[in-house]
Amino acid sequence: MRALALIADRKLELADLPAPAAPSAGEVQVRVAAVALNHLDLWGYRGMAFAKRKFPLVVGAEAAGEVAAVGTGVAAIKPGDRVVMYGALTCGTCNACRAGRDNLCENVGGIMGFHVDGFARDLVNMPARLVIPVPAGVAMRDAACAPIGFATVQHMLFDNAKLEPGETVLVHAGGSGIGTAAIKMAKAIGCTVITTVGDDGKADKARALGADHVINYRSDRFEGAVRKLTARKGVDVVFEHVGAETFNGSLLCLKRGGRLVTCGATSGPSTTINLMQLFQQQYRIIGSFGASLRNIRESLAKMAAGLTPVIDTEVPLAEFERGLARLESRQVFGKIVVMF
Numbered sequence: 001m002r003a004l005a006l007i008a009d010r011k012l013e014l015a016d017l018p019a020p021a022a023p024s025a026g027e028v029q030v031r032v033a034a035v036a037l038n039h040l041d042l043w044g045y046r047g048m049a050f051a052k053r054k055f056p057l058v059v060g061a062e063a064a065g066e067v068a069a070v071g072t073g074v075a076a077i078k079p080g081d082r083v084v085m086y087g088a089l090t091c092g093t094c095n096a097c098r099a100g101r102d103n104l105c106e107n108v109g110g111i112m113g114f115h116v117d118g119f120a121r122d123l124v125n126m127p128a129r130l131v132i133p134v135p136a137g138v139a140m141r142d143a144a145c146a147p148i149g150f151a152t153v154q155h156m157l158f159d160n161a162k163l164e165p166g167e168t169v170l171v172h173a174g175g176s177g178i179g180t181a182a183i184k185m186a187k188a189i190g191c192t193v194i195t196t197v198g199d200d201g202k203a204d205k206a207r208a209l210g211a212d213h214v215i216n217y218r219s220d221r222f223e224g225a226v227r228k229l230t231a232r233k234g235v236d237v238v239f240e241h242v243g244a245e246t247f248n249g250s251l252l253c254l255k256r257g258g259r260l261v262t263c264g265a266t267s268g269p270s271t272t273i274n275l276m277q278l279f280q281q282q283y284r285i286i287g288s289f290g291a292s293l294r295n296i297r298e299s300l301a302k303m304a305a306g307l308t309p310v311i312d313t314e315v316p317l318a319e320f321e322r323g324l325a326r327l328e329s330r331q332v333f334g335k336i337v338v339m340f
């Protein structure tokens with residue numbers, strides 16, 4: 001079978017590997033159909049000094065496919081079912097797992113495609129409990145964006161920031177994979193959405209997705225623009241993932257008691273904050289990483305109801321690297337999906 005492996009930092013190789021053994025008890029074997037790219041893939045590709053992992057490492061952290069075979073004791077899933085996979089090897093038995101807070105698993109065995117072998121291969125064996133059926137009518141290409149892209153946003157906006165209909169939300173980097181999903185999900189419940197983009201072409205596309213106000217952060221200071229748009233009141237929620245470049249400005253955009261939820265630090269990991277401002281304004285700052293199995297099911301249900309991901313580009317497996325380069329260049333609007 002084909003497998004795309006990282007053999008050194010910034011060096012990928014398409015290899016021909018033996019297919020995995022038949023699935024063991026409690027496992028399913030999935031024929032991968034689509035892998036969606038995320039910033040996590042870029043971090044892994046560039047190399048991170050602190051990440052514990054060994055080369056070669058099969059890349060791909062978010063995927064959809066079709067069940068090829070099932071092991072004994074697997075009743076809920078059968079060959080031919082279309083599925084997506086939960087990409088972190090959780091234990092399934094700790095308190096967090098049993099409470100459905102999968103992304104807080106106390107014994108997680110690594111993130112697939114980052115710490116351990118991922119999905120960019122023709123066949124993969126998975127524990128059946130980490131495999132989620134795709135509803136009828138949802139394309140494989142779209143389903144591949146559910147486990148990380150959509151589920152991360154679902155978890156951030158609704159579990160963590162507790163976004164309510166009628167509230168105002170600032171979505172940073174509205175052209176990114178998660179930014180586009182956040183705009184659509186917030187609009188779908190009747191929120192007012194303000195978003196930031198880096199060029200005017202993206203501004204038109206963000207408006208077409210339903211964003212009420214679009215700020216080009218290269219020509220306008222977003223903090224000032226948000227104060228003006230909200231009559232100096234500020235927004236209820238800020239959806240952060242840009243990091244050092246925007247974090248303090250994001251806090252200035254919040255109304256008293258507002259919530260900032262963050263899942264990324266693309267522009268840099270460190271900043272200082274004013275603690276007086278934090279407690280006097282009664283801000284809530286919430287870190288968010290990954291999602292639960294429930295969030296993936298919720299994401300797929302939204303897709304089945306018509307809230308589909310914005311796809312920037314489809315590339316074949318052999319052009320995975322071109323997809324990463326496009327993601328790194330920040331020229332994307334939506335998700336890049338590698339089709340098998």
Ligand SMILES: [Zn+2]
Nearest residue numbers: 091094097105
């Ligand atoms: Zn666990």
